[in-house]
Amino acid sequence: MGIKHIRKAVGGDRPRGGARTAARRRAAAALLALPVAGALLLTGCGAGGGSNSSDGDKSGGRNLPLPAPAGPTGGADRADPSGAPEATPSSGNLSTFALDVDTASYGYARRTLAEGRVPDPATIRPEEFVNGFRQDYQRPDGNGFSVSVDGARTDDGRWSLVRVGLATRPADSERERPPAALTFVIDISGSMAEPGRLDLARESLDVMTDRLRDDDSVALVTFSDEAETVLPMTRLGGHRARVHRAIDGLEPTDSTNLGAGVRTGYATAVHGLREGATNRVVLISDGLANTGDTDADTILERISSARREHGITLFGVGVGSDYGDALMERLADKGDGHTTYVSDRDDAFTVFCDQLPQNIDLTARDAKAQVAFDPGTVEEFRLIGYDDRRVADQDFREDKVDGGEVGPGHTVTALYAVRTRPGASGHLATATVRWLDPDSRAPHEETGSLETGDLRDGVWSSPNSFQVTAVAAYFADALRSGDSRRRPLPGVPTLGELASRAGSLANVTEDKDVSALATAIGQARDLDICTGDCAVR
Incomplete structure (x- = not known):
């Protein structure tokens, strides 16, 4: 999808929208997430500390509400069933969206490029590219968020890139966490019979069983053409042998009835609900539903009901060279959770050492951000990405409107293209984040x-860190070049220049994630992603 929603200083927002294109055929599914799952609940690998950078009053470590950003609200709830946001201006100088820490789009794009294929522009979500990297934002002392806003001018007229950075307290491995009640919903379709897939999953689950705490609980649901609860919610203390027997009995079968897997998984989680514990469903699949109920809305309704009534959240792990990106992301959105994509063992370690521990213990529910641009200094602005996370401006403080769930150690980045007025000087923008304890x-x-x-x-x-954010955003924009509705970002470099920038940043930062970004950009350049009148080459 391109960046279509353009705002002027009297330009408004567009609410959260619809789904993306349907999933493609199954080629192979790779269950790579579980080799390190045993460690995920024992330690956190989150970022370091910091102090609260905000100016708001505090009370017992809690942030008190602050005044709303100046400026009128505007916009109305709309949903495009095709999933494509419309380039339709509306009144207001505000931009409002639900927070999102998903990274699946970036991970799947890297996998696709490494295989010598061009990613489908419909699977490219720029916010999941810019959120794929560690940030050095200051951290709050207690629960809640710190807010950082910075920016830099491009070489394209009066355009700048403005970055809004939100950060939660560091993940603390010494901090006592609540017990975990995890329902693993695992794809055991026929492709999982290939070596290194289901056999590896069995081995990994065995290791995980031995390393979890006695007061943690695990349930196991499998699905192929049908779904089955092979292990109800089971407290590990005194019952590890029973869990091992269930794991050893996993065998691959037929096609993928993802709808049945999700419904049975949530039913199992609800039946085994533990008060005072973190109740979560972990869905591991390629997201290609081809048997039974394949209608996303019907599947989503079951997740939404479990979320509202029982507070069960979802962590989706996507696998496979063909991947049902749209369905997996919608499932996570409706399940008040997150989704990521795993392509190899390194990814698996990152997901289960860094990301899932952060998602076990929530610090914020229904978190939303609203950025107010000053019409005296800003002529035009647009949010880069977050196309299906938009919230109507007037719903920013309507706490019944769904936001995002964020855990400790998370950072959230939103990048804007902003054109200032000629000779503008003074206040540019105010960013506010709102969340529920x-x-x-x-x-x-x-x-x-x-x-x-x-x-x-x-x-x-x-x-x-700002340069890495810019490189990631420009890269995502290049991969969206096949979308005729895309409007290129200001100051856009060539893919060759981007690869060089990323390579230099990787050397300076000694960050393997930035090095992987440079590799992916080089692969895109070699594939000649941008052709015809594409603005990026």
Whole structure:
């Protein structure tokens, strides 16, 4: 999908929209997530500490609500059933969206490029590219968020890139966590019979069983042409042998009835619900539903009901060279959870050492962000990505409207293209994040702001983390070039220049994730992704 929703200083927002294109045929599914799953609940691998950078009052470590950003609200709830946001302006100087820490789009694009294939532009979500990298935002002292806002001018007229960075407290391996009640819903379709797939899953689940705490609980649901609860919610203390027997009995069978797997998984989770525990469904699949109920809305309704009534959230792990991106992402969205994509063992370690521990213990529910651009200094702006996470401006403080769930150690990045007015000087933007306490459901807010004088002179003379964010966004934009509705980002470099920038950043930062980004950009360049009148080459 391209970036279609353009705003002027009197331009508004578009609410959260529909689904993406349907999944493609199954080629192979790779169950790579579980080799390190045993460690995921024992330690957190989150980022380091920091202090709260906000100016808001505090009370007992909780952030008190702050005044709303200045400016009118606008926009109305709309949903495009095709999933494509419309380039339709509406009134207001606000941009409002639900927080999103998904990274599946970036992971799947890397896998596709490594195989010498061009990613489908419909699977490219820029926010999942920019959120695929560690950030150095300051961290709050307690629960809630810190808010950082910075920006840099591009070499394209009066356009700048403005970054809004949100961060939660660091994940703390020493902090006592609640017990975990995890329902693993695992694809055991025929392709899982290939060596290194289901056999590896069995071995990994055995290791996990031996390493979880006695007060943790595990349930196991499998699905192929039908779904089956092979292990109800079972407390590990005194019952590990029973869990091992269930794992050893896993065998591959036929096709993929994902709908049945999801319904049975949630029914199992509800039946084994534990008060005071983190109740979560972990879905591991390629997302290609080809048997039984394949209608996403019907499947989603079951997840939504379990979420509303029981607070069960979903963590989706996508696998396979062909991947049902649209369905897996919608499942996670409706399940108040997250989705990621695993292509190899390194990815699996990152997912289950870094990401899943952060998702076990929530720090914020229904989190939303709203950015107010000053019409005196800003002529035009647009949010890069978050196409299906938009929220109507007037619903920012409507806590019944769904937001995003965020755990400790997370950062969330939103990038804007902003054109300032000629000779503009003064206040540029105010960013506010609002969330509900996961236990009390009390609302809290935090805010940050940016002045025109704080804009750096150039993107490529900015701090390394800002440059990585820009490279990731430009790369995602290039991969969307096949979408005729796309509007290229300002100051766009060539893919060759992007690869060089990423390579230099990888050397300076010694960050393997940035090195992987440079490799992926080089692969896209070699595939000549951009052809015809494409703005990026």
